[in-house]
Amino acid sequence: MEFEVLAKCHTTRARVSRMKLAHGVTMLPTFMPVATQAAIKGLTPEQVESLGVSLILNNTYHLNLRPGLKVLQEAGGAHKFQGWDGNLLTDSGGFQMVSLNKFMTMTEEGALFESPFTGEPTMLTPEESISIQHIIGADIIMQLDDVVSSLTVGPRVEEAMERSVRWLDRCIAQHENSGKKRTQNLFAIVQGGLDPELRDRCLDEMVKRKDGVSGFAIGGLSGGEEKDIFWRIIKQCAEKLPEDRPRYSMGIGFAEDLLVCVALGVDMADCVFPTRTARFGVALTHQGPLNLRLSKHAKDFNPIDEACPCPTCESGTSRAMLHHIVTHETAAAHALTLHNVTFQAQVMGRARTAIMEGTFPDYLHSFFANYFGDVGYPEWCVNALRSVGVDLLEGKDINVVPGQGAKWEYAKS
Amino acid sequence: MSNTVNVAGLSFTLANPTTTRKFGPRIGSAVFRRPNGAELTIETPGMLASSSRGVIPHLSRDHHNLTKAIRWVHIPFETFLEHSPPVPTLQAGKNPLHTFLGFLPSQHILSMSIRDPHDGKGMPSNGNAHVCASSLRGVRKISPSTWRSHVGACQPDIAIALSDTPFTDPPYSQKRLTKSIERSVQWLADILQPVEEPALRPNIFVHMSGATSIPARRAFSESLTEILHGREADSVKPFRCLDEGVSGYTFNLVPLRLSLDASIRPVPEDQHDIPPTIDSRDPLPTRNTRHADQIIPLLQASLISLPTSKTRLINSARSPHEILLFIQNIGVDLFDAHWAQRAADIGIALDFRFPVTEHARGKASTKLGKEIPTNGKRNIGHNLYHNDYTLDFTSLGGDSFVGSYDDRANMATQDICLCAACSPAIPRTRIAHGNDPNEASSIIPEEAPPRYRPPYTRAYVHHLLHTHEMTAHSLLVMHNISVLDAFFAGVRRVVAEKGEQEFIEEVKVFESTYDGNLAVFDEARVMWRNVEMARGKGRLAREKAKQEESTLGTAVEL
């Protein structure tokens, strides 16, 4: 991997960098759409590429079950199998194993779970996770970590953090010996739950191992924790992680979360949210999400967003037409997925431009004014951005909304 | 003439117009001229794509534009009756229907009928002055004048006149048939009535009434060519008879099949009120080929008294075998692609050619049809649900076509499948988002030839089907429509270059090479159902309606 920081925001900790991987260059900060089972919902790789997306995510846990490693191996890796010529990231499989398996226990050796095929007890070790990811062949691979829910408290959090550090060593060793280092890049995952002291210890240990990894992810968040705690952990981690490595915040997808994370120094994020919400009829816009199932759109001949360059808006698809097909036709999901993936890329692309031009704080002001101006700003965003020198409320008389603060156009017709 | 009128004028030419024969294979071209001079040509025999709620199922707009085999799309209008007035009638600007649905006037012909020609579900009786149409909000009654006004507002290129096709329980009495014919004639006259701006009126196609009664079908056709007098003549000026205002004849096979089934299967008295079951209105091919033999004389009865110079269109043919029979025995010009699109719903990748290639001749499929015998014949497609495809890295139609990427050996154009699954092209442009990598600007200039990637494989689509990824169906629809388009191109080539006798010989070879029972469809349907049912928990009740077999685009839960 070639990684170069091109510009830094003069006020916040946001930065623009250039990350060159085996399948091309991806500019950071970026949002990665999720192709869990080797397809972005309903789209072809050519469509995804045409949207200006250069880095997507596959889930190791799913690909390992289907199509399975034999198929991927014979296909010549996941890139060839799914016809994706851009950059690819795989997770370690650990997170899905925890969230999708009832009977799973973590041991020092690895994660012990019931095989979904045979029901036999099966072990996923850190070494195996890396080997599987080597066969999949993604440009960025993740260490296996000991995952606990972000709502877990007590000694289990500390145990998981410490074990994740030990597993990182095993993953590094496996990766070093693989001969895959030239084309594949290993990322570490910082754990430690919501406890700043544990996070600090984890950061210290993992940063020590910097030479063995190409980047760092911040794990164990976005599991329903308080947003005011969430941003503090992100900030703490981003501050302590080395300048010369990309920082990846896992499972982040709401536009406001993305921009706060970028302001705190995060470079990459992924989430199923924009593609999932598309299937339920929600279009993301710079004025907030739009629920096209609502009957108020039935006779609205405007596109989702006049200025949006996505194929859906660009071809003039009206809200009325989308309302007619949404939840009935897969084509409606495709139309909205094309739009939402483009929207996420625009939010991040505009951030890159603003950082390069030294106007990132202005971008934050205008984004929040457009997106939340009508309902009020989430308090946690105001707090988070204040901590890096941007006061969203400056010169404004605007409502501040406590709590989780996500904006939704609810489905009451 | 007004500039706002963009309905394309249709002229249909047969390659051999001097032929005096009513029936037999024929080739021609339907040329649509738009007032701005743009010309769209549909070579016949050819095809039109079916739509559901105004979209080609599983295709986004970029995909339907990319699929060059899609040149004519048929739009059943009834789903828009959920709102009053129907929303497309409120669309401003030129080509309102094209604009609302995202089809390109420069690339797509749009035809419009009130009802979905594939829907055979039981409906209340039509009245003397209304047709019953089906919408999600229940049955809607629509009068001839309302239909005329919707057509005028939407400006499709072709409108199908209302017709009184009974969807109550067949068989029908002679009295019912007589009434049906009278109404259909009356409603055709209504849409042909003089308009201030004749160019505003689209080309009118008429559905050939008369159900399974040969005398009734003849009577209907004869009433079309009857010279009108007095008030009747005034009401359709300047046409001397109704047929003069008609550009094409359509035949909907679904109601015909329902009637044919009813006539051989005596309905027990106590079941008269039960609407047809899902199975009986399933437009998918079944292993029952007797219908085509019974349908041919019915269609001939309709056409015998009519001029040969107008296009003949069939909805809901079930297989390429059936299509060949209708081309050979009648001289049908246009067929919808419904069965091929539906095949994509259930995981079938079509893989056949006409004329049969040397390579395919006499060979049975090595895979598939294992569960169900195919009499030693090849399948016309692959059931990609089948585990035999887990490690099959050939292209979807790899037995019959190559992709553009593989086109190293200067293959003839008919050997290449240009669909986005077999010939994925590197996008010419990528959306710029701000501070993009320099490398991203290395897009392909417009004048440069397209650059292709290797085809998507059967193994990949097999994987997508089993993981419920919607992309599987997008790829399959584009491919299947393209294979069907290539099939028609092959038919035209044989008829044009080799003549009728050779064509009939090639049809025989086709029939002896490819399994006409479509056993592979039965197999795929069972697997499709099992995979979908394993997952179908928690589906919204509304989406369940879409799961009915007769509805296109139903394979995938959103």
Ligand SMILES: [Zn+2]
């Ligand atoms: Zn858009």
Ligand SMILES: [Zn+2]
């Ligand atoms: Zn193809």
